[in-house]
Amino acid sequence: MTPDELEAALRRIGAERYHNLHPFHKLLHGGKLNKGQVQAWALNRYCYQSAIPRKDAALISRTEDPELRRVWRQRLVDHDGERSGEGGIARWLALTDGLGLDRDYVVSMRGALPATKFAVEAYVRFVRERSLLEAVASSLTEMFSPMIISERVAGMLANYDFISRETLAYFNARLSQAPRDADFALAYVKREARTPEQQGAVLAALEFKCDVLWAQLDALYSAYVAPGHIPPGAFRPAGTE
């Protein structure tokens, strides 16, 4: 494949497998969930958010290229911030606060679904253990995130009276960060993946990452929508005790 054919193949994966297609997101954005279900989404997704700097540091740890390390370091800054209370993780906690969840409970991850935690740790391990090229490629879901974020912010603001623009501040920041990150990572894989084996590995890495995101929504749907089997120990929305 030429680099542009590789990009087209990556975009096809997004069009078929990105989690904006998942029924849970359609319910979330369409205002079809109750507050307890939105709480469950937010506290599970905290597991994912809070693991991202560990994933990004794992990638930095694997490259001998100072320039790649410097560029990727910005992701640590974006998520952890310059000081306490700043950065993407803190903004995510503003969302869970706004939803009325206890912050210590969210941060403890005690109420998160086991399937969420397994999927998130599979992602961290993938970046630690696979090739650097695959590690970079696994970040490429960012290519598709501006679309879902726009839908999400508009849909949630319109449909839920317990959601405000302030509590969705996380997504505003991502609207500028994600395209910058995705442009860099896409240029990297287009440049570095030259053999059929490398290009296949890049495509498989993006499919893997789509699976990581999708599996989290499957678990939410199963526990909190239908059949509604909340696993032992997991968060139970008020009224479902």
Add this chain to the structure above:
Amino acid sequence: MTPDELEAALRRIGAERYHNLHPFHKLLHGGKLNKGQVQAWALNRYCYQSAIPRKDAALISRTEDPELRRVWRQRLVDHDGERSGEGGIARWLALTDGLGLDRDYVVSMRGALPATKFAVEAYVRFVRERSLLEAVASSLTEMFSPMIISERVAGMLANYDFISRETLAYFNARLSQAPRDADFALAYVKREARTPEQQGAVLAALEFKCDVLWAQLDALYSAYVAPGHIPPGAFRPAGTE
């Protein structure tokens, strides 16, 4: 041990095992080496310098504490800089440039001693694989570095006409960075190592790190001082071809 007893035990390790005691450093600082031997030191030590951000990112990747990640991230900034040409690794390359070494050759690490590379990678792996507490403790050689740096800069400037204050700029930066880093890491291990097992692991981690530094000087001594057995493929100073 109380926290202060633990600190005293750590300082005893430094007094007995830190590489300022190694004969190679005495020769280096005392002006007893020729330019080829100083070149060998600088190009081998580049392997160590260039691995430090991978080591630090590995530590960041292992902690779920955003505050620890933020504090430790400063080490990435110190070594990799904000942009190309800045940071500790770039300053190390200014030293190897000043010594007349070809930069591409230094960066390729082709001329480095195998024992150097093994020791450096043992350090990176230690931080990836041991407990977070041990990973932090292994950085504590910084407690002892200001002393050796002062000796080194004064000794090298006085004794070698091929060394200038500019080429030693790396060490000036470290004189402020190292104590800040060491203070943080020392407070961390004094706070976190409470059981005898944890305190033993902290002491062993510092001994391990002293071994990593010492082994690099043993290898330099063996190859370039006495008996002078330069391994196949390693850097050969001009005149020893």
